[in-house]
Amino acid sequence: MGIDEQKSAKRRGMIQAATALFAKKGHHRTTVDEITKEAGVAKGTFYLYFRDKEELLKLVMQELLEKHKLAYEVLGATPCPKERLRQYIAWELKFIAENADFARLNLNALGAVDKSLIEWYSMIQREHMEFLEGVIEEGCAKGYFKEMDSTRAARFLRGVVFMFQAGRILKPQAQGDMEGDVDFIYSTFLGGVQAD
Amino acid sequence: MGIDEQKSAKRRGMIQAATALFAKKGHHRTTVDEITKEAGVAKGTFYLYFRDKEELLKLVMQELLEKHKLAYEVLGATPCPKERLRQYIAWELKFIAENADFARLNLNALGAVDKSLIEWYSMIQREHMEFLEGVIEEGCAKGYFKEMDSTRAARFLRGVVFMFQAGRILKPQAQGDMEGDVDFIYSTFLGGVQAD
Amino acid sequence: MGIDEQKSAKRRGMIQAATALFAKKGHHRTTVDEITKEAGVAKGTFYLYFRDKEELLKLVMQELLEKHKLAYEVLGATPCPKERLRQYIAWELKFIAENADFARLNLNALGAVDKSLIEWYSMIQREHMEFLEGVIEEGCAKGYFKEMDSTRAARFLRGVVFMFQAGRILKPQAQGDMEGDVDFIYSTFLGGVQAD
Amino acid sequence: MGIDEQKSAKRRGMIQAATALFAKKGHHRTTVDEITKEAGVAKGTFYLYFRDKEELLKLVMQELLEKHKLAYEVLGATPCPKERLRQYIAWELKFIAENADFARLNLNALGAVDKSLIEWYSMIQREHMEFLEGVIEEGCAKGYFKEMDSTRAARFLRGVVFMFQAGRILKPQAQGDMEGDVDFIYSTFLGGVQAD
DNA sequence: AATGAATGAGCGTTCATTCAT
DNA sequence: CATGAATGAACGCTCATTCAT
Numbered sequence: 083m084g085i086d087e088q089k090s091a092k093r094r095g096m097i098q099a100a101t102a103l104f105a106k107k108g109h110h111r112t113t114v115d116e117i118t119k120e121a122g123v124a125k126g127t128f129y130l131y132f133r134d135k136e137e138l139l140k141l142v143m144q145e146l147l148e149k150h151k152l153a154y155e156v157l158g159a160t161p162c163p164k165e166r167l168r169q170y171i172a173w174e175l176k177f178i179a180e181n182a183d184f185a186r187l188n189l190n191a192l193g194a195v196d197k198s199l200i201e202w203y204s205m206i207q208r209e210h211m212e213f214l215e216g217v218i219e220e221g222c223a224k225g226y227f228k229e230m231d232s233t234r235a236a237r238f239l240r241g242v243v244f245m246f247q248a249g250r251i252l253k254p255q256a257q258g259d260m261e262g263d264v265d266f267i268y269s270t271f272l273g274g275v276q277a278d
Numbered sequence: 279m280g281i282d283e284q285k286s287a288k289r290r291g292m293i294q295a296a297t298a299l300f301a302k303k304g305h306h307r308t309t310v311d312e313i314t315k316e317a318g319v320a321k322g323t324f325y326l327y328f329r330d331k332e333e334l335l336k337l338v339m340q341e342l343l344e345k346h347k348l349a350y351e352v353l354g355a356t357p358c359p360k361e362r363l364r365q366y367i368a369w370e371l372k373f374i375a376e377n378a379d380f381a382r383l384n385l386n387a388l389g390a391v392d393k394s395l396i397e398w399y400s401m402i403q404r405e406h407m408e409f410l411e412g413v414i415e416e417g418c419a420k421g422y423f424k425e426m427d428s429t430r431a432a433r434f435l436r437g438v439v440f441m442f443q444a445g446r447i448l449k450p451q452a453q454g455d456m457e458g459d460v461d462f463i464y465s466t467f468l469g470g471v472q473a474d
Numbered sequence: 475m476g477i478d479e480q481k482s483a484k485r486r487g488m489i490q491a492a493t494a495l496f497a498k499k500g501h502h503r504t505t506v507d508e509i510t511k512e513a514g515v516a517k518g519t520f521y522l523y524f525r526d527k528e529e530l531l532k533l534v535m536q537e538l539l540e541k542h543k544l545a546y547e548v549l550g551a552t553p554c555p556k557e558r559l560r561q562y563i564a565w566e567l568k569f570i571a572e573n574a575d576f577a578r579l580n581l582n583a584l585g586a587v588d589k590s591l592i593e594w595y596s597m598i599q600r601e602h603m604e605f606l607e608g609v610i611e612e613g614c615a616k617g618y619f620k621e622m623d624s625t626r627a628a629r630f631l632r633g634v635v636f637m638f639q640a641g642r643i644l645k646p647q648a649q650g651d652m653e654g655d656v657d658f659i660y661s662t663f664l665g666g667v668q669a670d
Numbered sequence: 671m672g673i674d675e676q677k678s679a680k681r682r683g684m685i686q687a688a689t690a691l692f693a694k695k696g697h698h699r700t701t702v703d704e705i706t707k708e709a710g711v712a713k714g715t716f717y718l719y720f721r722d723k724e725e726l727l728k729l730v731m732q733e734l735l736e737k738h739k740l741a742y743e744v745l746g747a748t749p750c751p752k753e754r755l756r757q758y759i760a761w762e763l764k765f766i767a768e769n770a771d772f773a774r775l776n777l778n779a780l781g782a783v784d785k786s787l788i789e790w791y792s793m794i795q796r797e798h799m800e801f802l803e804g805v806i807e808e809g810c811a812k813g814y815f816k817e818m819d820s821t822r823a824a825r826f827l828r829g830v831v832f833m834f835q836a837g838r839i840l841k842p843q844a845q846g847d848m849e850g851d852v853d854f855i856y857s858t859f860l861g862g863v864q865a866d
Numbered sequence: 867a868a869t870g871a872a873t874g875a876g877c878g879t880t881c882a883t884t885c886a887t
Numbered sequence: 888c889a890t891g892a893a894t895g896a897a898c899g900c901t902c903a904t905t906c907a908t
Contacts, residue, residue, distance in 0.1 A: 092871085108391045110306050114899060124873045129900065189389035192444065193382070195304040204448075234462045241441025242434050248388065249433060252396075266430045274470035288889095309881060320890040322884080331882070484892085500783045502698050506878060516894045521879070581781035584836065585774070587696040592840075626854045629837060630830050637829025640780065644788075658822045666862035680868090701902060712869040714905080723903070 093131045095121035101142045105186035109139050109196075136198065143191075143202045146184040150206065153177060154213055163221040164272070170213065171243055172264045178247045179260070185251045211236050218275075227275045235275060242267055289327045291317035297338045301382040305335050305395075332394060339387075339398040342380045346402065349373060350409055359417040360468070366409065367439055368460045374443045375456070381447045407432050414471075424473045431471060438463055485523045487513035493534050497578035501531050501588075528590065535583075535594040538576040542598065545569060546605055555613040556664070562605065563635055564656045570639040571652070577643045603628050610667075619667045627667060634659055681719045683709035689730050693774040697727050724786060731779075731790040734772045738794065741765060742801055751809040752860070758801065759831055760852045766835045767848070773839045799824050806863075816865045823863060830855055 099120035103112040114135055118125050132138040153173050160166045178185040191203035214236035221227040227235075246267065250257045295316035299308040310331060314321045328334045349369055356362045374381040387399035410432035417423040423431075442463065446453045491512035495504040506527055510517050524530040545565055552558045570577040583595035606628035613619040619627075638659065642649045687708035691700040702723060706713045720726045741761055748754045766773040779791035802824035809815040815823075834855065838845045 106391065111391065113897085115897095125899095126873055126875095126901080127871080129902095130871065135899070186389070190391075191389065193304075193385035193387065193389045195307060200448075230466075231462065234459070235466070237441050237445060238438050238463065238466060241437040241439070243437070244441060245433050245437025248437075252400075262427075263430065266427065267434065270426075270431070270434055270467075270470035272470070273472075274466035274468070276469075310883085311881075321892090322890050323888085325883070326888070498783065503783065505876085507876095517878095518880080518894055518896095519892080521881095522892065527878070578781070582783075583781065585696075585777035585779065585781045587699060596840075622858075623854065626851065627858070629833050630855065630858060633829040633831070633833025634826050635829070637825050637832060641825060644792075654819075655822065658819065659826065662818075662823070662826055662859075662862035664862070665864075666858035666860070668861075702904085703902075713871090714869050715867085717904070718867070 092121065092123055092127060096123065096128060096131060097138070097142060097145065100138050101146070101183045101187075104139065104142060104190075105183040108190055109135070109199075140198055140202075143187065143198070146181070146187060147202070147206065149181065150177070150184065151209070154209070157213070163217045163224060164226055166217050167221070167239075167271070168264070168268045170217070171239075171267050172260075174243050175246060175250065175260050175263060178250055182251070182254075185247065189248065189251060207240075210240050214239055221275075225277055228277045230275065238274075239267075239271055242271065288317065288319050288323060291319065292324065292327065292334065293337055293341060296334050297342070297379045297383075300335065300338060300386075301379040304386060305331070305392075332392075335392075336394050336398075339383065339394070342377075342383060343398070343401060345377065346373070346380065347405065350405070353409070359413045359420060360422055362413050363417070363435075363467075364460070364464045366413070367435075367463050368456075370439045371442060371446065371456050371459060374446055378447070378450075381443065385444065385447060403436075406436050410435055417471075421473055423471045426471065434470075435463075435467055438467065484513065484515055484519060488515065488520065488523060489530070489534060489537065492530050493538070493575045493579075496531065496534060496582075497575040500582060501527070501591075532590055532594075535579065535590070538573070538579060539594070539598065541573065542569070542576065543601070546601070549605070555609045555616060556618055558609050559613070559631075559663075560656070560660045562609070563631075563659050564652075566635050567638060567642065567652050567655060570642055574643070574646075577639065581640065581643060599632075602632050606631055613667075617669055620669045622667065630666075631659075631663055634663065680709065680711050680715060683711065684716065684719065684726065685729055685733060688726050689734070689771045689775075692727065692730060692778075693771040696778060697723070724784075727784075728786050728790075731775065731786070734769075734775060735790065735793060737769070738765070738772065739797065742797070745801070751805045751812060752814055754805050755809070755827075755859075756852070756856045758805070759827075759855050760848075762831050763834060763838065763848050763851060766838055770839070773835065777836065777839060795828075798828050802827055809863075813865055815863045818863065826862075827855075827859055830859065 096117055100109075100112065100117045103116055103120065114128050115125055117138075118128050128138075132141070157166055157169050157173060160169055188203070188206065191199040191206075194200050194203065211233070215232045218227060218230075218232040218235045222229060222232070246263050292313055296305075296308065296313045299312055299316065310324050311321060313334070314324050324334075328337070353362055353365050353369060356365055384399070384402065387395040387402075390396050390399065407429070411428045414423060414426075414428040414431045418425060418428070442459050488509055492501075492504065492509045495508055495512065498504075506520050507517055509530075510520050520530075524533070549558055549561050549565060552561055580595070580598065583591040583598075586592050586595065603625070607624045610619060610622075610624045610627045614621060614624070638655050684705055688697075688700065688705045691704055691708065702716050703713060705726070706716050716726075720729070745754055745757050745761060748757055776791070776794065779787040779794075782788050782791065799821070803820045806815060806818075806820040806823045810817060810820070834851050
């Protein structure tokens with residue numbers, strides 16, 4: 083293991099410890115001491131890699147954001163807007179199941195008071211909205227969907243998906259049949275928006 | 279003014295101060311000092327009426343919950359399930375606009391890590407879900423809606439309404455035409471669930 | 475003992491403890507913990523009475539400044555400028571002997587890097603200079619002293635007195651015959667400035 | 671470049687960096703990190719050349735002391751004590767203007783609480799005093815000056831010069847006419863001490 | 867010799883909670 | 888009941904010093 087990787091290892095260790103702890107306890111309740119102990123380094127080491135706790139929070143959010151963004155590139159490749167919609171729903175539910183940290187932080191951020199968390203939530207939300215508005219407008223243009231306010235429609239669907247995600251985050255044990263959820267959301271939304 | 283009312287007055291004052299402060303700054307960032315100062319009583323008085331800050335938080339939530347519950351009694355009186363659905367949507371958007379404290383706390387609670395906030399969110403959520411499941415099942419029984427999983431449908435609609443509420447909470451200045459929102463949600467949802 | 479005096483007592487205790495400690499160790503090396511322990515109160519108590527350590531430092535300096543100022547009122551009452559000069563010298567040596575804390579802080583402040591200490595030193599210094607310039611100008615006007623730059627003369631005498639003070643502060647044990655010092659300073663300075 | 675010179679070069683670099691930094695920020699506020707960064711070496715290198723920060727401080731002072739001493743050898747060569755006095759005054763004001771680092775450290779040391787700084791100040795002070803006492807005693811012996819306590823007279827003049835130096839250090843921008851200062855100090859002091 | 871990552875004691879400050887009055 | 892002064896544990900952060908490479 084080279085020096086770079088070692089250095090990276092401590093950094094990574096702290097970022098991962100923080101990601102988990104922030105998700106579990108919120109970043110307020112998480113102390114620098116806990117993060118470093120969890121990562122197996124001394125307290126002072128924290129400040130070798132991060133200016134302060136705030137910076138680490140931003141890095142954690144940044145990282146989760148990147149992860150989330152990658153998904154959209156895949157989705158964007160699907161030509162049919164209806165199909166893209168379905169994939170969006172499926173992907174979102176799956177992503178949340180596999181990235182509990184992101185999911186929890188996303189919920190935290192929605193109700194946050196801290197500026198950085200609020201901004202972060204806004205960025206994620208905007209990303210969703212832009213994607214969905216794009217799909218819907220294309221669907222309208224192609225005659226699949228009836229004419230409507232694409233912002234409202236995007237928010238509508240985002241809300242549905244969000245709530246199904248929240249259900250899975252808050253009560254992971256009670257959740258089964260993800261495919262069924264996807265079908266239900268997709269077909270019900272389609273029923274509401276499709277051209278007559 | 280009797281002793282009881284005096285006592286009650288201080289209690290009330292602190293609960294109200296806390297409600298506003300919790301909504302504005304989150305309950306973490308709100309100090310006992312601020313609450314008592316805002317309520318015009320001494321710091322020590324706090325502990326005559328509440329065991330600790332946690333208990334006050336619970337009381338604040340309890341109170342907001344009661345307020346919210348009252349609404350459902352009115353809605354329950356409407357016989358037609360489709361009409362009840364429409365009223366639910368309209369009421370929820372209106373309620374949030376008029377009860378910013380409740381609204382913010384609701385967002386906080388969704389992402390909370392504190393046990394009491396989580397429980398509170400669950401209670402509110404259950405209330406919504408029970409109401410909506412009831413309406414939907416009745417609508418199915420009466421042949422208005424197609425056969426479907428009423429829990430999923432309830433969650434679906436809850437999500438939509440929630441996201442429109444969140445939009446109004448997070449960007450109050452950017453929100454207009456509530457009636458238009460209600461129409462959109464109602465008709466789109468109906469399009470998705472109505473019997474063929 | 476009333477509430478006011480009690481409150482005052484803790485405050486006073488901390489100010490006095492701080493005055494002594496700042497003089498002994500410098501305010502950098504003095505910790506809040508030491509101050510409160512010396513004053514016999516808990517650490518948190520400090521912040522009931524002072525916003526932060528900086529504020530306490532300012533208060534300590536303020537207080538010492540007031541004490542020092544009082545002296546000048548007495549000196550101002552003496553009509554003859556030559557006599558006033560002599561009294562200034564005598565007073566300054568005596569004051570330093572009786573107010574070791576002030577003296578040490580004064581020395582600290584001369585070489586300080588901290589803004590508040592520097593400002594404080596400037597204020598004290600300006601006070602000396604204004605007093606001395608006044609005396610000298612009056613002495614010139616009355617024909618006691620030859621015509622000269624009063625600022626230079628004031629600085630000249632201030633330097634002499636300062637150095638005799640510093641000697642007494644830094645090596646208190648080696649100092650005797652204060653009256654002899656006063657005579658020497660007075661007569662030598664007079665010899666240098668008196669009219670031919 | 672041999673190993674010795676390399677070693678010496680790093681040492682020198684750190685001593686010089688420290689001299690400047692101590693003067694600018696005080697040695698408390700100066701971190702080892704800053705010193706090594708300024709000197710362009712690694713942090714750990716510091717401890718190869720100095721036991722700790724304290725030792726470096728001593729070395730810095732030592733070096734400044736040597737520099738200062740050199741001046742006195744030149745002054746010593748002047749045979750006439752009155753002339754030597756004048757040269758002392760002129761030299762001191764000039765030295766301070768050209769050695770801001772020494773000057774600031776000198777002020778720091780006067781009010782210091784650290785043992786090593788105090789000792790350093792004492793050494794410098796003793797050097798001044800010995801020089802001045804020598805001059806004065808010679809002047810007395812030669813009949814230029816009246817009989818007097820040479821220690822007192824030395825302290826007297828040292829004080830005057832010190833205060834004019836301090837003025838130049840603390841408010842460099844406000845200082846003009848050094849020659850005028852020298853003349854004033856010299857003639858006024860002479861007026862005070864010369865034989866009748 | 868030289869590095870710089872790692873350490874951890876120690877600092878100033880906050881705030882929920884207690885308790886003498 | 889009511890007060891608010893007092894407490895002290897806990898936090899985020901700094902920096903002189905060590906040590907494996």
